Amino acid sequence: MSDQIKPDELINKIDYSPGSGNWMDTTPSVQIQPGMYCYAAKAESVETLGLPNARPWNPLDEDWHLPENWQEIIFNGIKERLERFRTFKIFMDVCVRCGACADKCHFFLGTGDPKNMPVLRAELLRSVYRNDFTTAGKILAKIPGGSRLAGARPMTLDVLKEWWYYFFQCTECRRCSVFCPYGIDTAEITIMAREIFNLIGLNIDWIATPVSNCFKTGNHLGIQPHAFKDMLDFFVEDLEEITGVNCAPQYQKKGADILFITPSGDVFADPGTYTCQGYLILFKYLKEKYGLDVTWSTYASEGGNFGFFTSHETMKRLNAKMYAEAKRLGVKWILGGECGHMWRVIHQYMDTMNGPADFLEVPMNPITGTIFENARSTKMVHITEFTADLIKHGKLELDKGRNGNRIMTFHDSCNTSRGMGLLDEPRYVIQNVCDNFFEMPPNTIREQTFCCGSGSGLNAGENMELRMAGALPRANAVKYVHEKFGVNTLGTICAIDRAALSTLCEYWVPEVEVYGIHELVGNALILPGEKNRTQDLRMEPLPGCEEDE
Amino acid sequence: MEIKQSLKANKSLFLKKWFQATIETYPKDSARILGKDANRFDNPVGAITRESLEEILDLISDAYTSITLEKALDPVIRIRAVQAFTAADAVSFVFALKSIGEELLDPSLYRQFDRMVDEIALAAFNKFMKCKEEIFLLKATESKRRIHRAFERAGLVAELTEEDLLGSKKS
Numbered sequence: 156m157s158d159q160i161k162p163d164e165l166i167n168k169i170d171y172s173p174g175s176g177n178w179m180d181t182t183p184s185v186q187i188q189p190g191m192y193c194y195a196a197k198a199e200s201v202e203t204l205g206l207p208n209a210r211p212w213n214p215l216d217e218d219w220h221l222p223e224n225w226q227e228i229i230f231n232g233i234k235e236r237l238e239r240f241r242t243f244k245i246f247m248d249v250c251v252r253c254g255a256c257a258d259k260c261h262f263f264l265g266t267g268d269p270k271n272m273p274v275l276r277a278e279l280l281r282s283v284y285r286n287d288f289t290t291a292g293k294i295l296a297k298i299p300g301g302s303r304l305a306g307a308r309p310m311t312l313d314v315l316k317e318w319w320y321y322f323f324q325c326t327e328c329r330r331c332s333v334f335c336p337y338g339i340d341t342a343e344i345t346i347m348a349r350e351i352f353n354l355i356g357l358n359i360d361w362i363a364t365p366v367s368n369c370f371k372t373g374n375h376l377g378i379q380p381h382a383f384k385d386m387l388d389f390f391v392e393d394l395e396e397i398t399g400v401n402c403a404p405q406y407q408k409k410g411a412d413i414l415f416i417t418p419s420g421d422v423f424a425d426p427g428t429y430t431c432q433g434y435l436i437l438f439k440y441l442k443e444k445y446g447l448d449v450t451w452s453t454y455a456s457e458g459g460n461f462g463f464f465t466s467h468e469t470m471k472r473l474n475a476k477m478y479a480e481a482k483r484l485g486v487k488w489i490l491g492g493e494c495g496h497m498w499r500v501i502h503q504y505m506d507t508m509n510g511p512a513d514f515l516e517v518p519m520n521p522i523t524g525t526i527f528e529n530a531r532s533t534k535m536v537h538i539t540e541f542t543a544d545l546i547k548h549g550k551l552e553l554d555k556g557r558n559g560n561r562i563m564t565f566h567d568s569c570n571t572s573r574g575m576g577l578l579d580e581p582r583y584v585i586q587n588v589c590d591n592f593f594e595m596p597p598n599t600i601r602e603q604t605f606c607c608g609s610g611s612g613l614n615a616g617e618n619m620e621l622r623m624a625g626a627l628p629r630a631n632a633v634k635y636v637h638e639k640f641g642v643n644t645l646g647t648i649c650a651i652d653r654a655a656l657s658t659l660c661e662y663w664v665p666e667v668e669v670y671g672i673h674e675l676v677g678n679a680l681i682l683p684g685e686k687n688r689t690q691d692l693r694m695e696p697l698p699g700c701e702e703d704e
Numbered sequence: 705m706e707i708k709q710s711l712k713a714n715k716s717l718f719l720k721k722w723f724q725a726t727i728e729t730y731p732k733d734s735a736r737i738l739g740k741d742a743n744r745f746d747n748p749v750g751a752i753t754r755e756s757l758e759e760i761l762d763l764i765s766d767a768y769t770s771i772t773l774e775k776a777l778d779p780v781i782r783i784r785a786v787q788a789f790t791a792a793d794a795v796s797f798v799f800a801l802k803s804i805g806e807e808l809l810d811p812s813l814y815r816q817f818d819r820m821v822d823e824i825a826l827a828a829f830n831k832f833m834k835c836k837e838e839i840f841l842l843k844a845t846e847s848k849r850r851i852h853r854a855f856e857r858a859g860l861v862a863e864l865t866e867e868d869l870l871g872s873k874k875s
Contacts, residue, residue, distance in 0.1 A: 178733075188788045190839075258737045258746065266787055267749060269733035376851070389857065424850040596745045619843045623786040631748040654850050658842055663782070 178275060179282060179308050185316040187214050190620030191266075193323060193613065196363030201356060203367040204469065208356025214319070219312075225355045226310050230287060232351040237288065243347050246339045247284045250277065256331035256341070261606045262324050265624035273331035273341040276321050280348055282308045319357055322348040324621060326613055327464070327496075328569035328606035345611075350466040358465060362612035365461045369473050373456045374419035380453035386422050387451070390432045397694065399686030402432075402439040404451045407484065411450035412521060414481050417492025418459040420650035421671075427653045429692045430493055430671025436680050437542065437673065440551070443683045445522045449490070455480035458497040459650060463504075464612040471508045474500055477535070478512050488518040489535040493671050495610065495649030498537060499574035506533045523548040529575075537571070539648055539672055543580040546587045553679040557691065558589040559698035561644040561675065564636045565594070566629065566656060567604035568649035578602075581648050584672050588679040593640040599632040609655035622655065623662050630663030637664050645669050707813045707820075711765035714808045718761055721807070723754050725800035726780075729793060749783060756780035764820050773827035781828055785835035795828040 192214055201209035212220045222228060237244045256273040258264065263271040270276060285292040286307035295301030302308060327342035335341075352358060368377030378386075387404055394402045405411070415438070421431040441447040455476045462469035481489050491497065506512075515534035518527040525544045527536045545551050563585055571577040578601050586592050599605050608625025636642040645656055645667050657669045678691045689700040711718065727739040727750065737747070744751035759776040784794040798821060805817040 186788075190786075191788055258742075263734070263737075264748060265783075267730040267734045267738055268788065269731050272733075275733075386854070389859070423854055425854050428854050598743065599745050616843045616846055619839050619846075620786040620788075623839065623842075624783075627783060627786075628745070628748050631752070632745055635745075657850070658846055661842060662786075662838060 177303070178269070178278070179303070179306070185313055185320060187316065187320050189215075189617075191324070191618060192320060192621070193359035193361050193615045193618050196356070196358040196360045200360065200363040200367035201358065204363075204370060204465075206353055206356065206358075206465075206469075210356065212356070214316075219316075219357070221355055225315075228354050229310060229315070229351055232354045233284065233288070233347075236347050236350065237284075240343075240347070242340065242343055246277070246341075246344055247281055247288075249337050250274065250281065250339055251337075252278075253336065255334045255336060256339075259331045259334045260325075261328070261330065261608055261628045262326070262621075262625045265608065265627040266324070266621070268324075270317075270321050271324055273325075276325060277339070277341055277344045278306070279314070279318055279321060280344060282306055283310050283314065286310075318348055319352060322352070323359055323613065324625075326569070326606045326608065326610035326625065328610060329573045330569070330603065330606065333573065333602055346463075349464060353466050353469075359612065359615070361615035362461050362464045365612075366465055366469060366473065369457050369461065373454055373476065374422075375457055375459060375461060376419050376423050378419065378423060378456070380456070383419075383422060383453045383456050386428075387431075387435070390428065390435060393694070394432055394435060394692075397690050397692065398436070398682055398688060400439060400682045400684055402435040402682075404435055404438065404449070406451050406453055408448070408450035409484050410448075411484060411486050412448040413450070413488060413490045414455070414484055414486040415449050415451055415490045415492065416455050416458045416477055416480075418494040418497055418650035419457045420459070420654060421492055422456075424650075424654055426657060426669055426674070426693075427650050427671060429674040429677070430653065432692045433671065433673030433675070433677030434492060434538070436677040436682060440680055440682055441522065441545075445550070447522060450484060450486065452480050452484070458491055458494045460497055460500045461612055463496055463500050467504075467508075470500060470504065474505055475509050477501075477505070478509050478515075481512065481534075482514050487516045488530075489515070490538055490541060491535050492538055493648040493650065493673060495568040495570040495651055496574075497570075498577070499570040501533055501535050502575040505535070520544050522550055537575075537577055537580070537648075539577065539580045539584055542673070542676060543583045546584060551676075552681040553588055553676075554681055555588060555590050555679055556699070557678045557688070557697050558675050559591075561589050561670070562591040562640065562642045563589050563593070563644045563646050563670075563675075564633065564640075564642045565592070565600070566607070566633075566645055566647045566652060567600055568647060568652050569604060569606050569610060571648055572604050573602055577648075581646070581672050584676065585646055588675045593636050593642055595632040595636050599628065605629040605632065607649075607652050607655040607659060609658075610651055614651055614655050619658075623659070626655070626659040626663065629656075630659050633660070633667055634664045637667055643667055646672055646675065648672050707809070707816050708765050710809055710813060711761065715761055715765065717808055718801075718804060719754070719758055721804045722757050722761070722797075722801055725804070726753055726757065726797040729789075729797055752779045752783060760824060764824070770823065770827050770830070773824055774831045777824070777828050777831045781831040782835050785832055786839065791829075791832060791836075794832055795825060798825040798828050 195212050195214055198209040198211050208222055210220050252274055260273050285305050286309050292305045292307040295305040322345050325345040327345050329342045332340045365375035369375050372379055391403045421427040438449045460470055460473045462473040512534045518530045518536045523544055530536045605628040609622045653669055660667045674692055691697055727735045738750045756779045763772055763776055801821045
């Protein structure tokens with residue numbers, strides 16, 4: 156019992172210094188720091204979507220040009236959502252503030268800002284809920300100091316600004332919910348807060364403009380069909396130079412076996428473009444060897460869905476084109492590329508939102524006969540499940556040596572790991588196309604993975620400090636495996652990750668490069684009739700071919 | 705007693721007090737968590753700060769240059785450069801050493817120790833500026849590198865190349 160604390164030691168430990176004040180006292184004017192927030196949505200983008208209060212505004216200005224009755228709109232917005240979403244109602248009531256989530260958020264761990272503790276971020280909204288919607292809150296408000304006792308506060312402009320600042324410092328990654336004994340999903344609270352912002356025109360531009368682009372032209376970057384095709388044609392030229400084989404895809408082919416949809420980042424942004432080339436090689440291989448007929452679509456040219464970060468209705472509008480195109484083309488089922496939040500939308504919402512897609516077949520891999528039971532209802536399969544299945548059945552000829560210079564680790568994307576439980580398939584694929592694979596520490600991977608810090612529409616440039624701070628817990632683990640095992644490649648299956656982690660590595664671990672898993676597959680896959688390959692998909696010499704250059 | 709020996713002898717006390725002072729630059733509710741001696745992957749700010757401070761103490765109780773100081777400061781400053789600190793607040797933790805020195809060292813060593821602290825502070829400021837420059841460069845070039853480069857390769861845009869714009873700054 157000698158390690159028990161003695162009374163005098165205990166007395167010495169009492170901290171008599173006054174506290175930092177009650178968290179509910181928002182600073183008289185909320186400190187919105189440059190580098191930590193994203194620019195306001197452009198009026199045109201808000202207008203395209205027909206969302207309310209489209210006007211130019213600046214978060215740093217005193218006046219946000221809100222509608223006169225903004226408090227009433229917010230009150231009604233919360234009321235409607237409490238009635239509509241049982242989860243939201245429960246999450247508002249059930250938290251006991253145990254603090255299990257407090258140190259689990261990458262933004263809290265990186266920024267050190269207490270309002271980024273998931274519990275406190277949620278309390279920002281809960282305090283208003285208590286004030287306006289609970290009986291206890293209403294009764295206590297009538298006695299002096301009662302509101303404070305109830306943890307309640309009225310909706311003021313400062314509270315609104317504080318909401319806006321902190322609900323755009325959450326990537327909806329759900330790591331906190333893994334540790335919550337009640338299973339409170341803070342992401343869902345953020346989703347509701349952002350829906351409410353959109354009722355009074357408070358979106359950020361990095362979400363609103365991609366959504367508007369996607370609504371108008373089919374993808375977040377607003378690239379028109381001919382440019383989409385031009386990019387893929389260009390990849391085909393490069394691939395012909397690298398492999399000697401023409402891997403040209405087909406577009407909008409009616410009656411194809413499978414419709415393939417991937418995030419537009421794979422087509423337009425490095426290093427996703429190399430992952431895209433990996434898909435082209437795989438589909439060419441399957442066509443030649445097994446006659447599998449895969450089609451792309453310039454209409455359903457976006458797998459991602461930034462509508463998810465705007466409102467349920469906007470998400471539904473953008474998602475609808477996947478099933479619409481599958482129906483129009485008469486394919487059997489849909490194959491999806493390497494993406495993060497796209498899969499959360501597909502796995503958790505699409506089936507009941509735009510489904511049931513009873514015009515499609517239960518996905519079966521025609522080459523192996525495997526039925527993808529998990530996709531029985533959505534009819535959409537993740538490409539790493541598909542490729543893992545092909546490898547498991549010995550259907551792919553792979554030369555691991557071509558990735559011999561890659562010492563890999565794998566970053567589980569929040570949405571595929573926590574949102575759909577896709578944990579082992581990407582690892583299985585990596586280990587079959589590459590010899591060197593090292594896991595990051597267990598408390599930073601799989602269900603406990605740390606977010607890249609740029610998800611849920613926060614991958615903008617102006618909030619770089621926030622992104623890099625949020626990326627610290629992930630980078631810290633990458634750095635560890637880099638130093639311990641010489642890891643030089645961070646594999647990932649998410650388009651946002653491919654962009655965000657590349658920047659993360661440049662700042663925190665510059666020796667590590669980011670690769671999509673199908674880029675590695677593309678390197679390793681031995682195409683029928685290929686020439687003696689000396690270059691990888693980045694046109695750098697393959698291991699052992701350095702002197703040929 | 706010579707200053708280096710004195711620093712070596714008091715290293716664990718220096719580290720404990722300096723770490724505490726550094727963590728207290730965060731809001732109180734956060735400092736309580738970041739100050740915990742937790743697993744380095746559960747509490748990266750706490751762990752990296754502690755390691756970085758320890759390395760600096762090891763350096764000043766042995767031999768050091770501004771270059772080795774900057775290298776030792778890199779992990780902790782790299783973090784503070786992306787947090788919502790002002791430039792002054794980001795490097796202020798270095799000066800906490802002065803009062804710790806007054807508590808732990810012989811008064812005859814104060815002046816010499818203060819000069820050491822000044823050198824650490826200057827190295828910290830250098831490192832802070834370098835980190836900020838890296839951030840600005842990332843801000844300026846990220847989208848260009850990711851999206852524009854792909855378009856350039858495909859011949860969909862024709863203007864100054866990335867190399868032209870970045871010159872020799874490309875990192």
